[in-house]
């Protein structure tokens with residue numbers, strides 16, 4: 001089936017000029033572009049997400065640790081089928097089923113594995129949200145966004161305390177991020193423990209001077225083969241968010257870590273990064 005009318009894709013508006021920055025909507029954008037489906041982006045201010053979802057009758061799909069629901073993007077409406085979906089993974093599954101003749105997002109029998117990988121990668125990057133010091137939030141809604149986040153702090157107190165305990169501030173957070181991405185790099189290299197050399201010496205700088213064990217490839221830019229799958233878009237989406245939201249200097253470091261793997265990954269996904 002080919003959609004006669006564009007799919008409406010709801011993404012979070014940035015400061016002007018409008019650009020995509022939020023991780024989960026990036027997963028959907030990659031999926032829509034890779035499948036080559038017609039769509040148009042409808043930009044939504046962060047404080048208006050709840051109203052949008054309530055108006056469309058799509059329930060919140062996240063909850064704060066105290067059980068309070070909260071509303072998120074992405075969300076799509078497919079006029080061809082009248083489908084309305086408000087979770088990036090559910091959207092990927094829907095697109096795969098509704099448009100089977102378009103390039104596949106999943107290799108056969110890998111949906112469960114991809115769901116687990118998605119959760120793992122979400123948790124990894126979320127731990128380093130404090131590095132997003134330059135997130136392009138729209139200043140016109142900054143006060144409302146600040147109030148939303150302040151209201152969440154109480155509900156998330158225990159979790160935030162745990163994160164703070166796990167990550168001392170400043171450069172150490174960057175080194176911890178490098179270590180975490182070193183673990184993820186093993187998936188690209190199809191290896192187990194042998195890439196620990198990357199950070200054994202204590203992270204950025206010293207780590208970059210160390211050489212990979214002989215015979216260990218650099219890996220990437222895709223997890224398995226010459227074509228990306230949804231799992232590649234999951235990692236790419238978070239990298240896109242970090243690119244848009246970290247300081248240019250910190251992002252420049254990330255691009256070079258693990259032999260430049262993350263720079264190669266994000267560059268290889270450029271083909272499917274178009275904003276329509």
Ligand SMILES: N[C@@H](CCC(=O)N[C@@H](CS)C(=O)NCC(=O)O)C(=O)O
Pocket residue numbers: 012022023024025046049061062070071072073074086087088089148
């Ligand atoms: N499980 C959801 C998570 C979506 C999500 O957390 N979206 C974030 C942007 S990356 C959001 O909309 N946040 C709004 C907020 O924090 O108020 C999905 O995969 O779609």
